Amino acid sequence: MAAETKLFGKLKTAEQEHEDPKEQLMFDPRPREELNRMVMEMMTTTTKKFWLWAIGLGVGVVVLLFGAWGYMISTGMWVTGLRRPIFWGVFIVTFVFWIGISHAGTFVSAILRVFKAEFRRPFTRAAELMTTFGLAAGALYPLIHLGRVWVFYFMIPYPNARWLWVNFRSPLVWDLLAITTYLLSSTIYLYLPLVPDLAMARDRTTGIRHSAYKILALGWRGTEAEWFRLRKAIQIFAFAIIPVMFSVHTIVAWDFAVSQVAGWHSTIFGPYFIIGAILSGVSAVVTILYILRSTLKHMDYFLRPEHFDALGKLILVFSMAWAYFFFNDYLLGWYGGEAAVRQILTLHATGPAAWVWYLMLICNMAVPWLTLWNRKIRRTPWLMFIITLTINVGMFAERYTIVPLTLGHQRTPFDWGVYTPQPVEISIVLGTFCLFTFLYLITSRLIPMVPVWEVQEGQVAHTLRKIGKAEVPTVTELD
Amino acid sequence: MYTKVVHMALFKEEELDHAAESITRLRLLGVQDKDISVISGIPFSEKILDRPMSWTNVGRIGIAGAVLGFIASLLFNFGTPFLYPLRVADMPIFFPIPTSIVVTFELTMLGLLISTFIGVFVETISPSFGPNGYHPKVSDGHIAVLFSGPILLDQQFHTTFEELGATLEHDVEEEKLWL
Known part of the structure; x- marks a missing residue:
């Protein structure tokens, strides 16, 4: 008699509990020709709805982002809600948010590649693309926040008539270096594994697309030397980009932590920010994967409940890790005895903006902890979409709590203040969301969104091996 | 002296074993490893195909880039404070440690990663040795064994590859795949 387990009062046999391996992408192979056809159809199928979205988002970028930014430049920063004592507002909040999102690609692609997590294969590119566009959106904010954006070149180190040199001891300069390094390396990291797929696209297109893929594929044929070189380069990147990723968000955290501001001056801010970034990044990957699965032709073959399940487990773990770091930072601040810090912590929980603090806790802890332990929920894509969207709302609230809500209650009570984001700031924030979505939408029709060669590899x-009476999934290392 | 012609044997994706076997048989017919090249839609290790190890300088180029990045960071960290002394609070001007570690790390990694890519790029566009040729079926999963051998052995090549179920093409022209 088959072993039985009890779940929610229903009896399930062992056969029912274990899914059919054929439900997993790796055990449901299709000929490469068909995989290529499916991916090419994804790229070339555009509906009226697609163009409406593309035009809408494009208009959003022009009006909400560049229009509002232009207006802010022409009128001055007074149109924002930035007033004494709060000079860092929603621009910095969104900057941290986007940089956090950008950790998804590296985490999902590089770390899972290093540890040979097989479930990563169909969605590494979607995650890498998020990194590049998340960084592009995030990198705009230091420029926007400058106000006088035309003096940006002051940050570039070159001998100049001003007789001033960039101060390399400033975290803001570290930020510039770290973001530049990360943006360049993550773009290359996106491009390298793309080359064989661009060659595949080159062989199946004509006209201007063919010419573009021909250039981008660098004459790829798939020789032993080319594969060896590519594997070597991807390996170098996968290992080297991980510390770069850690450094980027640590440096973002140091923008805050190296100051003497009460509530920011914390040694744990670096790892706390990194965990938060990975939590929001992996959550954003799930959100994007759901949208891709629902909108792109054939994507439901490549993205299956198993992938949402695996990412759901990761999110649960990172949510717990985030809670640990949050509590660590909170407890020591509270116990430290500095009146200003204790006052800030009390105000976060009981002040007029306490709803932001509770929203953060509910979205980042309560929601994932109450839902993601359940396999059925993790394997339901639309539920995962809602949960991950909620987590990112929580992560935005976390950054909002850290930035303006903390700055408003510093050591001198006569200098306390309240920050209210103004329409121009909200418009710019919405504009960068439009920019990210627009870039993603257009790119989804220009490059293969699924790394076909990695899926086929x-x-x-993957094979099913007979051990005793059972067929057990096994993986062979081809390299 | 005899004329060498580039042949291409195309195997279906499930016939990897036959492709590996064909390389052994080509060796028995006197074709040297340097005259054989395998192209495929997914990477197979040299051991799977019983081929000599490939080599690349990508790693070395990457390290050279990292060294350059490191030197650049030293110039920024230690050279520029001498040229443009700027006192910030009580921080020493001429001894910018530990803050310089951040800049050193970022520039070293930037050098490593960019030069790794440059290495890949340069090696990819450089002329390759061994028989050239391409077939779009390769990106459809086929495995192509390219080899150059004397025309005199044509009949034997045919027999060998027919036995192994491959399609054989003669005198493969090098298709221009890039600029």
Whole structure:
């Protein structure tokens, strides 16, 4: 008699509990020709709805982002809600948010690649693309926040008539270096594994697309030397980009932590920010994957409940880790005895903006902890979409709590203040969301969104092996 | 002296074993490893195909870039404070440690990663040795064994590859795949 387990009062046999391996992408192989056809159809199928979205988002970028930014430049920063004592507002909040999102690609692609997590294969590119566009959106904020954006070149180190040199001891300069390094390296990291797929697209297109893919594929044929070189380069990148990723968000945290501002001056801010970034990044990957699965042709073959399940487990772990770091930072601040810090912590929980603080806790802890332990929920894509969207709302609230809500209650009570984001700031924030979505939408029709060769490699490596009476999934290392 | 012609044997994706076997048989027919090249839609290790190890300088180029990045960071960290002394609070001007570690790390990694890519780029566009040729079926999962051998052995090549179920093409022209 088959073993039975009890779940929610229903009896399930062992056969029912274990899914059919064929439900997993790696055990449901299709000929490469068909995989290529499916991916090419994804790229070339555009509906009226697609163009409406593309035009709408494009208009959003022009009006909400560049229009509002232009207006702010022409009138001055007084149109924002930035007033003494709060000079860092929603621009910095969104900057941290986007930089956090950008950790998804590296985490999902590089770390899972290093640890050979097989479930990563179909969505590494979607995650890497998030990194590049998240960084592009985030990198705009220091420029926007400058106000006088035309003096940006002051940050670039070159001998000049001003007789001033960039101060390399400033975290803001570290930020510039770290973001530049990360943006360049993550773009290359996106491009390298794309080359064989661009060659595949080159072989199946004509006209201007063919010419573009021909240039971008660098004459790829798939020789042993080319594969060896590519594997070597991807390996170097996968290992090297991980510390870069850690450094980027640590430096973002140091923008705050190296100051003497009460509530910011914390040694744990670096790792606390990194965990938060990974939590929001991986959550954003799930959100994007759901949208891709629902909108792109054939994507439901590549993205399956198993992928949402695996990412859901990661999110649960990172949510717990985030809670640990949050509590660590909170407890020591509270116990430290500095009146200003204790006052800030009390105001976060009981002040007029306490709803932001509770929203953060509910979205980042209560929601994932109450839902993601359940396999059925993790395997339901639309539920995962809602949960991950909620987590990112929580992460935005976290950054909002850290930035303007903390700055408003510093050591001198006569200098306390309240920050209210003004329409121009909200418009610019919405504009960068439009920019990110617009870039993603357009790119989804220009490059293969699924790394076909990686999927096929995985399908070749996975087999069912008979052990005793059972067929057990096994993986072979082809390299 | 005899004329060498580039041949291409195309195997279906599930016939990897036959492709590996064909390389052994080509060796028995006197074709040297340097005259054989395998192209495929997914990476297979040299051991799987019983081929000599490939080599690349990408790693070395990457390290050279990291060294350059490191030197650049030293110039920024230690050279520029001498040229443009700027006192910030009580921080020493001429001894910018530990703050310089951040700049050193970022520039070293930037050098490593960019030069790794440059290495890949330069090696990819450089002329390659061994038989050239391409077939779009390769990106459809086929495995192509390219080899150059004397025309005199044509009949034997045919027999060998027919036995192994491959399609054989002669005198493969090098298609221009890039600029």
